[in-house]
Amino acid sequence: MENNDKLIIAGHEFNSRFILGSGKFSLDLVKAAVESAGAEIVTLALRRANTKTEYNILDFIPKTVTLLPNTSGARTAEEAVRIARLSRELGCGDFVKIEVIKDTKFLLPDNYETIKATEILAKEGFIVMPYMYPDLNVARDLANAGAATIMPLAAPIGSNLGLLTKHFIKIIIDEIKLPVIVDAGIGSPSQACEIMQEGAAAIMVNTAIATAKNINEMAEAFKLAIIAGRKAYLAGLGRVLNFKAEASSPLIDFLEDK
Amino acid sequence: MFYKSMEQIKSDMLEQVSNLTNDYDYNIYTENDVQKTLNKELLDIEDLKVLLSPAATKFLNLIAHKAQYETRKHFGSSISLFTPLYISNYCENQCTYCGYNCKNNIHRGKLTIEEIEKEFKAISQTGLEDILILTGESRTASSVEYIGEAVKLAKKYFSSISIEIYPLNTDEYKYLCRCGADFVCVYQETYNKKRYKQLHLAGPKSVFEYRFYAQERAALAGMRGVSLGILFGLDDFRKDAFSTAVHAYLLQQKFPDLKIGFSVPRLRPYIHEHKEQNPHYVNEKQLFQALCAYRLFMPFSDITISTRERAGFRDNVIGVCATKISAGVKTSVGGHKDDAKGDEQFEISDPRSVDEIVDTIKQKGLYPVFSNHIRL
Numbered sequence: 001m002e003n004n005d006k007l008i009i010a011g012h013e014f015n016s017r018f019i020l021g022s023g024k025f026s027l028d029l030v031k032a033a034v035e036s037a038g039a040e041i042v043t044l045a046l047r048r049a050n051t052k053t054e055y056n057i058l059d060f061i062p063k064t065v066t067l068l069p070n071t072s073g074a075r076t077a078e079e080a081v082r083i084a085r086l087s088r089e090l091g092c093g094d095f096v097k098i099e100v101i102k103d104t105k106f107l108l109p110d111n112y113e114t115i116k117a118t119e120i121l122a123k124e125g126f127i128v129m130p131y132m133y134p135d136l137n138v139a140r141d142l143a144n145a146g147a148a149t150i151m152p153l154a155a156p157i158g159s160n161l162g163l164l165t166k167h168f169i170k171i172i173i174d175e176i177k178l179p180v181i182v183d184a185g186i187g188s189p190s191q192a193c194e195i196m197q198e199g200a201a202a203i204m205v206n207t208a209i210a211t212a213k214n215i216n217e218m219a220e221a222f223k224l225a226i227i228a229g230r231k232a233y234l235a236g237l238g239r240v241l242n243f244k245a246e247a248s249s250p251l252i253d254f255l256e257d258k
Numbered sequence: 259m260f261y262k263s264m265e266q267i268k269s270d271m272l273e274q275v276s277n278l279t280n281d282y283d284y285n286i287y288t289e290n291d292v293q294k295t296l297n298k299e300l301l302d303i304e305d306l307k308v309l310l311s312p313a314a315t316k317f318l319n320l321i322a323h324k325a326q327y328e329t330r331k332h333f334g335s336s337i338s339l340f341t342p343l344y345i346s347n348y349c350e351n352q353c354t355y356c357g358y359n360c361k362n363n364i365h366r367g368k369l370t371i372e373e374i375e376k377e378f379k380a381i382s383q384t385g386l387e388d389i390l391i392l393t394g395e396s397r398t399a400s401s402v403e404y405i406g407e408a409v410k411l412a413k414k415y416f417s418s419i420s421i422e423i424y425p426l427n428t429d430e431y432k433y434l435c436r437c438g439a440d441f442v443c444v445y446q447e448t449y450n451k452k453r454y455k456q457l458h459l460a461g462p463k464s465v466f467e468y469r470f471y472a473q474e475r476a477a478l479a480g481m482r483g484v485s486l487g488i489l490f491g492l493d494d495f496r497k498d499a500f501s502t503a504v505h506a507y508l509l510q511q512k513f514p515d516l517k518i519g520f521s522v523p524r525l526r527p528y529i530h531e532h533k534e535q536n537p538h539y540v541n542e543k544q545l546f547q548a549l550c551a552y553r554l555f556m557p558f559s560d561i562t563i564s565t566r567e568r569a570g571f572r573d574n575v576i577g578v579c580a581t582k583i584s585a586g587v588k589t590s591v592g593g594h595k596d597d598a599k600g601d602e603q604f605e606i607s608d609p610r611s612v613d614e615i616v617d618t619i620k621q622k623g624l625y626p627v628f629s630n631h632i633r634l
Contacts (some may be wrong), residue, residue: 047629047630047631048627056412073631073632074634079634083634085633101515102515103514103515104515104516104517104518105510105514105556105558107558159331160331174458206334207331207334210330210335211327211331211334216556
């Protein structure tokens, strides 16, 4: 499947649909998790990368992996734009995941500021992947502003609460042509599988792996679940009976043309 | 009574904290209350009361496990490192418990800008990116401009700059923010006004209310984060721990984008100490209970563990409730590069170097974070 079914983001092809968040790991575990999960994209908090010590995350991520710097720490569109530009200056490439968060308690994204930042950065040639609260109107605005993907949250960051916003994500998947990457809140491989089989293009996971007893095993479990979900989506899910059909109680006997 | 130069802002936060604290009777809670709180996902002020009660002590192990779970959820395995640098120990206050008390006959000193840079360089060479600049509380000896120059210089060496100085007016915080400071730490010491008056005999620090509103003024000035602290051992620790958390909670509600931190050291021996001034002794178990209560009540907040605590305690609270630890600490004026220029504020219990602390963090399966902030 990997050879024929690629994740395509702004013309860049990826075999893996698993994006690894790295903010909560020991760096040596990031490397191990990348290998176990077969991840080809790893997020990078720039506020963590800008260090002079041996503990620089850039040294622990294999060179074949695409870095996805995020703008965590930004409270406004302007701050997100500055972080993105700094990231490019530091040689982290053109990909950027927009995170604009004004709320330190639940870390919910500010959709309005996210749209503004997306518009500015897309015009500057960045490949913009905005993290957002799943709202169809906002997703449309982001698409119009030049976003390369849409990254709706499933639940608050770090919560492992699962697919609390599943129906709204599904609406975005159905209505928006861009790849929809589900980001934040996914707590288990089964949830990743569930939203992949609904048509999500990829999954981003951090806390669920970082807090697992065995990080490598959990990373691999996510990898397999995402592959399974994708296969199920491509295969087309079978029908689901939502009600009990009572054929013995006829409702069509009154029709003239039998 | 406010000094003429002290700004008064419109806020009822002190009244709210005082009312809630006055109403808090920690003896009324039962084991059943504790169990109910531990089964909740999102905690409120009633739960905070329960977690700080004597009834919760029996459940400390369970509370610690829940705290560890929350810490992992919000911070993963990351532990942030920083070090303090005292640039002056001149002080205009007369605080009965403090080594810097202006009546104490200690060796006073203040670093020149050149000396500050030498200290910054020496600290930076240890790999640290996060600095806390401290002064004694004297506007005369350590003016806002002097502190501002130190902050501007710190930008060359550090990604994150915090200040722990005398409380300022909003426009002064704005100035230091422009210079490059992003975080402000203020210790209220105790929230019991009556006790506060007994402990702070003279000087601007004796104005309780001005100090209380320091974090709010810092937030209004655009600082990205504030840290709240008390000194356990000055008064009833359960009430003080409660007031601090409620203060933090109200700040977060008023300024949702403000990063909140807690730092609650215990009173340590200091020069000219009089033992009888420490009747509210807080033991390790009680300190740990308070730290875990903070983690569960505000799981997203930073909790710093002080070098006033022994290494064995510090090593075991990181990752469970604490997320920030100081390393290579000196509480004298300077002393990282050249000989110290002034006496220490208090004795530390954990003199380990940055490398030693980093090794400990790694041995515990945690991840030492040097840089966790971008100055914007």
